Structure formats: structure tokens, C-alpha cells
Amino acid sequence: MKSGIEEWQTIRKLMQGYRSVQVLLTCNHLDIFRHLGAGPRRAEEIAELTASHPEAMRRLLNAAVAEGLLIKTGGVYANSPLAATCLAEEGPLFLGNMARLEQAQYERWGCLPEAVRTGRWPEPSRQMEERTRWVRNFVFALYDMARASAPAIAEVLELATDRPLRVIDVGGGHGGYSMALARRYSNLTATVFELPAVAEVAREIIAAGGLNDRVTVQAGNFQQEELGRGYDVALLFGVLVSETDEGKRALLRKVHAALVTGGMVAVRDLLLNPDDPAQTPEAAIFSLHTLLANGVGDVATLAQMQDGLIEAGFESLRFLELPSLMGMNLFVARKSR
Numbered sequence: 001m002k003s004g005i006e007e008w009q010t011i012r013k014l015m016q017g018y019r020s021v022q023v024l025l026t027c028n029h030l031d032i033f034r035h036l037g038a039g040p041r042r043a044e045e046i047a048e049l050t051a052s053h054p055e056a057m058r059r060l061l062n063a064a065v066a067e068g069l070l071i072k073t074g075g076v077y078a079n080s081p082l083a084a085t086c087l088a089e090e091g092p093l094f095l096g097n098m099a100r101l102e103q104a105q106y107e108r109w110g111c112l113p114e115a116v117r118t119g120r121w122p123e124p125s126r127q128m129e130e131r132t133r134w135v136r137n138f139v140f141a142l143y144d145m146a147r148a149s150a151p152a153i154a155e156v157l158e159l160a161t162d163r164p165l166r167v168i169d170v171g172g173g174h175g176g177y178s179m180a181l182a183r184r185y186s187n188l189t190a191t192v193f194e195l196p197a198v199a200e201v202a203r204e205i206i207a208a209g210g211l212n213d214r215v216t217v218q219a220g221n222f223q224q225e226e227l228g229r230g231y232d233v234a235l236l237f238g239v240l241v242s243e244t245d246e247g248k249r250a251l252l253r254k255v256h257a258a259l260v261t262g263g264m265v266a267v268r269d270l271l272l273n274p275d276d277p278a279q280t281p282e283a284a285i286f287s288l289h290t291l292l293a294n295g296v297g298d299v300a301t302l303a304q305m306q307d308g309l310i311e312a313g314f315e316s317l318r319f320l321e322l323p324s325l326m327g328m329n330l331f332v333a334r335k336s337r
Contacts, residue, residue: 018106021102021106023060023063023067024064024069024087025103025106027060027069027070028103029099029103030052030060031050032060032070033069033083033087033088035049036078036079036088037079037084037090039078040073040076041078042076043057043058043061043075043077046061046077065077068082069082069083070083087099093148096144097137097140097143097144098141100137101137101141104134105289108124108125109289111125112288112292115288115295116291119291121292121293121296122292125293135197135201136201139174139198139205140201140205142173142174143173143176146174146176146177147176150177151184153177153180153268154177154183154184154185156321156322156330157266157332159232159233160187160232161187164187164188164189165185165187165232165233166191167181167188167190167191167231167232167233167234168190168191168228168231168233168235168255168258169191169192169193169234169237170193170222170227170234170235170255171193171194171222171236171237171238171239172192172193172202172235173192173202174205175206175209175215176205178190178192178215178235179206179209179211182214182215183211188214189214189216190215190216191217191228191231192206192215192217192218193218194217194219194220195219199217199218199219202217222251223247223250223251226254226257227254227257229257230258231258231260231263232264233259233263233264233265234255234265235266235268236251236265236266236268236269237267237268240252240267240305241270241298242290242293243297244296245298247297248304248308249308249311252309252312252314253311253312253313256313256314256335261335261336262334262335263334263335264333264335265335266332267329267330268329268330269305269328270282270328270329271283271299271300271302271305271329272284272287272300273301273302282328283299284299286299309333313335313336314333314335314336315336316333316334316336317333318331318332318333320332
């Protein structure tokens, strides 16, 4: 029977996709990629290093080979180029912290039926953020992502070079985008505005990057406090999506007040096509993620974003092109009054 076979295969792959995900996340959790970063090893050696059952470890390693994460030669395992680049600590595009976060998010997504039935942030999901080191792990995971995308964003923003520039990075988390701008523009200083618990981690990351003389951190809550005045550029990267509709508008008004006339707001976020969500699949999936992550935020549509910017006093909305691997949309607007 040929009819329906392709559809059957598609659904089966969707249903069983968690298996591949768990192979990757478990290997990362057990530090297998780190251990293999020092050189190839046999399954028994890796089992000993990770305090794991030898036969069960062999099964996991074989599955990782099947997923393209490891290479097996004889009885010896090594990181594949994929893992060496993204999952070994010395890799140029390390995503190990992100993998640790996604392991926690995997548990959170198990609450999706409850979230959809109630329309509220499920209590088990809420409790996850009360765990020790949640904030630190979350910030370092996002920093993994920023290290790949921040230099490209710093290139396309095209800021002035003939005068000092002040940047406010609202909800800037790790400060990675501010650091990339500071490296790109020697005339620029930046302030990362973040919650106190996040600010502590951001200071650590910025100091390690050697930029704490030009990128500073201000602890605060933008939902309750003003952002200051006299900034030339404001960054809103992945921040608006966590706010309610009114919260989005309120934050845009605060950003407008913080900028000098003619100042620029740069927004990086997902935008949903409400008429055809298949055209914006990442946004459609992330909309569910916000339901699980805080219960109040949601992905905006282009029309909603435009209306919010105009209402706040911005004009000249312009999209900037990024490499496709970066995900999300990047666009800028100017303070008109």
C-alpha cells in the first residue's frame, strides 16, 4: 500500500524525535563530548570516567554514532566534526550550556497539555526556576547562542563612528551583544540593564571578556523602573516576547524616553504570521514555549510590532538581513520626537 506511507513516516518521525534529542542531551549531561575532547576512548573508559554502566554506555555511544555525534573506529569512539565544533568545550561554536538548558526545557514541555487546558503557567514549570543555579545556567546557555550571532549583528547595525555612543542593552542578560558592539566600535560604551540575579552573572561574563571598562551592568527591573536618559542606541533582543501586550507597549515607551532624538532602537525577536503560521514555524513553536516559560508573554505579529513602535514615537522601521542560521528577525527604528 503506497497511499499514506509518506504521511505515516512523517508522523512517526515527529512522534519519535525525542529519542534523538535525548541521545544528544544525555551525552552532554554525562560530559562525554568533553572526555572525548582529550582524544578517542573505548566505551569501558568512558563508562569509568562517567561512573556509568559499561554495557549501557556502549549502547548510548552507538546511538550517538548513529546520530552523527560520534565516530566509531573498531572499538574506539571519538567526537565527530559536528560534536567537536558545537559540543566539545574547546569547540569554536560551543553549545553545551544550551544543551543543559534544553534538558531542563524538555521536562518543562511535558507540562504542555496542562498549559493548553488551563491557559496558565503550570506549577511544575514555575518550580523549575526555583532550582539552584537555574539563573546561572540560563544566562550561560543564552551566551552560547550569542557568541555565534553577536559579531554578525554588530556588523549589520552600522552605527556612527565619528562621535561617542551610549548603548543601553535592556534585559541584555549575559551582555554578549553589548560586548560584540564594543569590540566593533571603539567609540561605544554600553550599559546592560538586568535583574539583580542576572546582573551578577553578566558581570562575571563581561569581566572574563576583558570589557568591564566599557560594558557595565545596572541592576534593575524595567517593569518597575525607568531606564535612564541620553542613550543613542537601545537593544531589545529577545525581551519583548516575554511581556504581555501592554507590557510590550510600556517597555517601548520607556525605551523611547531613554533615547536621544534620532536615537535608534534595535529589536531582535520572532514575528508570527497569524494567517499562515507554517511560514513562521519557529515563532509558532516559541509561542507555546512562552506559555510554558512564564504564562503571560507571546510572540508578536509584524502589525502588532509596527503599531507598538509607532505608538511609542518611533518611525522608519527597517529590517536588517542576517545569515539564515541566526534565526529571529532584526529590525531598527528611530525616535522621531
